[in-house]
Amino acid sequence: MRKLYLFICLVIVSSPSYAHGFSGHGFLQSLTGIDHLLTMLAIGVWGAKIGGRAIYLVPLSFLTILFLGALIGLNNYHIQNLEYMIVISVVLLGIVITINKKIYIAIAMVGSAIFGLIHGFAYANELSEGISATKHITEFLITALGLNALGVTGALLMFERKRGVQNLRILGLLILIFGTLLTLKLILI
Amino acid sequence: MQTNKLSTLLWILSTLITTVVIMFLTIGSGLALLFTSCLIISLIGWLSYTYKKPIEKTVISGNYLVIIVLLMVLYTIRYASGFSEFIYLNYTGLFADGLIFDHTNWFVWAVCLPISMLLFGGYLISRNYFAGSFFVWFNLVYATLESLIQMYVELINITEYNHLYFAGILLSMVLFYLSIYGILRLIKRKQATIVNIKLTSLNKRQKNLWTILFASFILVYAITLVSTAGKLPLGVVVGSMVGGLIGWRLTTANYAADPQKFLPLYLLLLTFFFIHIGEEVLTHFNRDIAQISGTPWSDSHFDYLITFIGPIVWIYAAYSLWKGQAFGNFILWFMVVGMILGEPTHLLVFPIVKMAKFGGNYEYFSGMYTALFPMIPAIIALPMLIRDYKKSKTIA
Incomplete structure (x- = not known):
């Protein structure tokens, strides 16, 4: 397991992890931007950690509001300090995965909906010229769905192992540290 | 001596x-x-x-x-x-x-x-x-x-x-x-302790979870590839991944592949495959593919996806295979299917598509000279995987 953590950390640091993607549009943004990537995965992990219906309700709430957020963003609405909100969403998701407190499904759904709104806005704002909005939204929704599913199944598989809960909390801690680094980078630069 | x-x-x-x-x-x-x-x-x-x-x-x-x-x-x-x-x-x-x-x-x-x-x-x-x-x-x-x-x-x-x-x-x-x-x-080597890798089989729930995990991975990888490289490489890579997933689900998901038998073959396959990637970098495979598919594939996207991140995953899979884990077993299947189905396209599909599109003769296409070598261990491994599964099933 320790080697897996090391592997995850190293793949993250080895990726060209400029917080908002080195290039690409649509679904590529959620892969090339480490903040988006971690959020998508962490939403799935959070749902799996709560368990029961949260396994599908938390990602579903995220995806629905992600879609709505993108639609609103496409209509020229803007949110101030969007970049900060995105990196803070990574920090908060790191915290909820790390802490060992029971969180109600409804609260988790509201939380993931807020994160979805922020990321949906960001996707809409990053739409490149000459790219169809429908294609753009479809692309990132598919990627988000895939990454949410990776997060859920990855976490559920972790629970199958001995010390799965502890390992998941360590993973949450890694997300928290990385989110904090991204926030500091945004503040300092 | x-x-x-x-x-x-x-x-x-x-x-x-x-x-x-x-x-x-x-x-x-x-x-x-x-x-x-x-x-x-x-x-x-x-x-x-x-x-x-x-x-x-x-x-x-x-x-x-x-x-x-x-x-x-x-x-x-x-x-x-x-x-x-x-x-x-x-x-x-x-x-x-x-x-x-x-x-x-x-x-x-x-x-x-x-x-x-x-x-x-x-x-x-x-x-x-x-x-x-x-x-x-x-x-x-x-x-x-x-x-x-x-x-x-x-x-x-x-x-x-x-x-x-x-x-x-x-x-x-x-x-x-x-x-x-x-x-x-x-x-300071002393008497070595032989570590026997314990191969554990997956239960039904684990098998299903791994299947969803791999399917999600394929989905994300597929849409990344279609965006960066177009539909032509997508068919080859995702086709191999789906084939690999089916093969894994039917065989090594039930009885993990014996690392003593399959790790050497997998490492040999990776050696040939990495040499093949070297040829693709040398002759700019991404530019050749972009020419026939019409989708621009930037050097940096190609380098990250195919020459760095991909090999990190494939080589880590060798370690995972050695440990008898599901991830390594899936990637083994993917690489075996991928090499058999995907690599001949360098000789049989890409140059012919180029001919059909731009005319001219059958000529060199990036990666052509080393494409068939990774197929050798893959072809050897495929019947072994099936035979081993049948044997394990009979014993069980």
Whole structure:
């Protein structure tokens, strides 16, 4: 397991992890931007950690509001300090995965909906010229769905192992540290 | 001295000395010096400590593979921070006169060559060949020297170098620790304890969860590929992944593949495949594909996805396969199917599509010369996988 953590950390640091993607549009943004990537995965992990219906309700709430957020963003609405909100969403998701407190499904759904709104806005704002909005939204929704599913199944598989809960909390801690680094980078630069 | 041992020693010496000479004449003294130092230290270690009593594969295979993965991660970081350009501009004396040390040259000589060698070394170790012991030394010494070079370059050029959060230094420290620890273990070798890898079979729930995980991974990878490279490579890669998933689900998901049998084949496959990637980089596969598919595929996207992140995953899968995990077993199937279905397209599909689109004769297409070699271990592995599954099922 320790080697897996090391592997995850190293793949993250080895990726060209400029917080908002080195290039690409649509679904590529959620892969090339480490903040988006971690959020998508962490939403799935959070749902799996709560368990029961949260396994599908938390990602579903995220995806629905992600879609709505993108639609609103496409209509020229803007949110101030969007970049900060995105990196803070990574920090908060790191915290909820790390802490060992029971969180109600409804609260988790509201939380993931807020994160979805922020990321949906960001996707809409990053739409490149000459790219169809429908294609753009479809692309990132598919990627988000895939990454949410990776997060859920990855976490559920972790629970199958001995010390799965502890390992998941360590993973949450890694997300928290990385989110904090991204926030500091945004503040300092 | 036994004849077979002497023969191995002579083969190793002649091959590596020739490589160093070619390197010196083509690239310059820098890389040649690195390889020469590595060769000399490895030879001393090998002859002094492990020549008479070779190392057992069960003791070293796991760590050996982890070090190759870490080296690949280090090269990815170097690529992201412009290491090769930096070295070329600041240490000109290390390069041959008139040489333009671009990304292609760097990848072929400083990434593809050592990684292919180490993967082949892994094959020798996992087959318990005598030469394998030499490669254990080579692996550890090479990783030590590379980590020292990384630390030196970053620390000496603290303001000029693009440090990327000092990820290179942090990784070098891990690599240095692991390789020195490995060397010390080889020097102070006692009676080796044989570690038997316990192969556990998945229950139904685990099997389903892994299936969803792999299917999600395929989905994400597929849409990334279609965006960056177009539909033509998508059909090949995703077709292989789906084929691999079906194969895994039907066979090794139930009874994990025996690493003693399949790790050597997988490592041989990776060796050939990495050489093939080297040819693709050398001849700009992405540009050839972009020409026939009409979708631009940038050099940096191709480099990250195909030459760095991909191989990190494939080589890590070798470690996972060694441990008998589901991930390694799935990637084994994917690579076997991928090599059999995907690689012939370099000869049978891409050049013909090019002919149909632009006219002209059947001519070279990037990656063509080395495309069929990874198929050899894949073709050998496929019936073995099926036969082994049937055998395990009968026993169970």
